[in-house]
Amino acid sequence: MLIKPQSMTSLPINWEVFFPESKPLVIEIGFGNGKFLKTLEGSGANVIGFEVSLLSVEKALKTVDHRKTALLLMDGVWGVRELFPEKSVEAIYVNFPLPWPHRKHSSRRLFTLPKLQIYASRLVDKGVVQLQTDVEAYAQEAAKNAEDSKLFSVVDYTVTNKSQVGTKYEQKWLNQGKRIYRVLLRKEHHISVPNYIGKEVIMPxxxxxxxxxxxxxxxxxxxxxxxxxxxxxxxxxxxxxxxxxxxxxxxxxxxxxxxxxxxxxxxxxxxxxxxxxxxxxxxxxxxxxxxxxxxxxxxxxxxxxxxxxxxxxxxxxxxxxx
Ligand SMILES: C[S@@+](CC[C@H](N)C(=O)[O-])C[C@H]1O[C@@H](n2cnc3c(N)ncnc32)[C@H](O)[C@@H]1O
Structure with a gap:
């Protein structure tokens, strides 16, 4: 199903309306062709995917199980902060995010301190964030920022040349002989982060x-x-x-x-x-x-x-x- 929270009159979303069966909520940010969403569906969770590409959303709408997966066309970090109550998400997955290698774009990376604070606030206690990337410096920075934040512990840091998530970009990098870095973070401490939009929606x-x-x-x-x-x-x-x-x-x-x-x-x-x-x-x-x-x-x-x-x-x- 496709969800358009822009027209809702109150936020965060009451996810029970969309998923009547109470199961853990898991999120993928930047799902691309949606391949990993299918894997998450198989795990028995209620799955929510964020994408900024309309083409990707349209493609994924044809492949996901609409009873198990909700798709949103919007920035995933905004989505996590604005649409979820604190301590409500079991896991957040990020597969092969854009690395934004230049310093002047570094605030766009998905594992900066303020973004880690947002993830920690919305995750349940001991909830996890999993990153897969082909860029070693990105994996190292994510792990370091997470440790420095004191909100997460790094429970796994794996370097491999074997397929982990089976997505399009993973296949692309493996075909080029690149190695894949997997960083698994576990929430250790809670932090409160307010949403930006506020609870009441005013129609100006x-x-x-x-x-x-x-x-x-x-x-x-x-x-x-x-x-x-x-x-x-x-x-x-x-x-x-x-x-x-x-x-x-x-x-x-x-x-x-x-x-x-x-x-x-x-x-x-x-x-x-x-x-x-x-x-x-x-x-x-x-x-x-x-x-x-x-x-x-x-x-x-x-x-x-x-x-x-x-x-x-x-x-x-x-x-x-x-
Ligand atoms: C390199 S592709 C990886 C796609 C897929 N995860 C894979 O492994 O094949 C990065 C994807 O993230 C999406 N993206 C980038 N920034 C995003 C954000 N802030 N929120 C949601 N999606 C984002 C892009 O549109 C693109 O589809």
Whole structure:
């Protein structure tokens, strides 16, 4: 089954709704063609897979058992933190993650300290995280960060040239004669990590009396990340504004969402809200986006709004195409 948590009115998810049979919850981050999800299904667990590639999700939907496996098209670390209560996950598997070898991309790696803290908070006591990689430095860094965190112990570090998980990338590296590194971490201590979105989902919207201001396309930096606005599509009195909202919570776990804002006639003037097709998490920066659009099109005269303006705002004009 495919789950779209963006439209849920409260988080974390009550997984019993999707898996009526009470079994351990296990997660795979970056399942690729979904081969290992089938192995996890065979273990008798309730399986949840995260992928950022739509193509991979579509392929895996054709092969998984929909009673045993739930798939989500989203960043796995965000998913683990936002969709699971503390101490609810038995195991997290990561097979051949992108290594992000350059230093400037190091915060994107999946075994940094803040991400290990997120895994530890959502794992049950003695729950495990298993990494398979072809990159020795990545395996060593994951093991070192885990030990330094004091949240995990490294219970296995295996180097092999034999197939362990049978995934596409494992096969690829073995065919090239590479060795595979397996790191198994066990949770030893608990840590509490709050989710970012919060329990209550607010549907942001604003009422403006008149559209007498101008929307400025460009990049806006807020205290929480960035908002990009493009030129609106206009149809009579109505507007549709394409935007990109990035909520950076400063630990290398940022969420980027494409959002459409609609402005349409209303009995008190105009209503500014998320377009009906904008299936997004209502994050702080998405709320800031509604304020930003309402503020600009009304020339600072918002009549009513259910969210706060961002505390800091910096504007950079959109670059012209030359
Ligand atoms: C090198 S491939 C490995 C695929 C598969 N695990 C295998 O062993 O064949 C890495 C996969 O992770 C996915 N991915 C990368 N970062 C991710 C993230 N933060 N959350 C979920 N999936 C991610 C990519 O889309 C890609 O499919």
């Amino acid at each position: 919207h604003a009422i403006v009396q008149a559209k007498n201001g101008t929307l400025k396309a460009g990049t806006y930096r807020t205290t929480l990340g960035t908002i990009k606005l493009w030129e609106p599509f206009e149809n009579g009195q109505a507007m549709l504004i394409p935007s990109m909202v990035s909520d950076d919570d400063f630990i290398g776990v940022s969420l980027q969402q494409r959002v459409y804002v609609s402005v349409s006639p209303h009995k008190e003037g105009f209503i500014v809200k998320l377009d009906n097709h904008a299936d997004v998490f209502k994050t702080e920066n998405v709320k800031a986006l509604i304020w930003l659009v309402a503020n600009q099109i009304s020339n600072g005269a918002i009549k009513r709004i259910n969210v706060q303006p961002p505390s800091e705002l910096e504007y950079e004009p959109a670059r012209e195409f030359s």
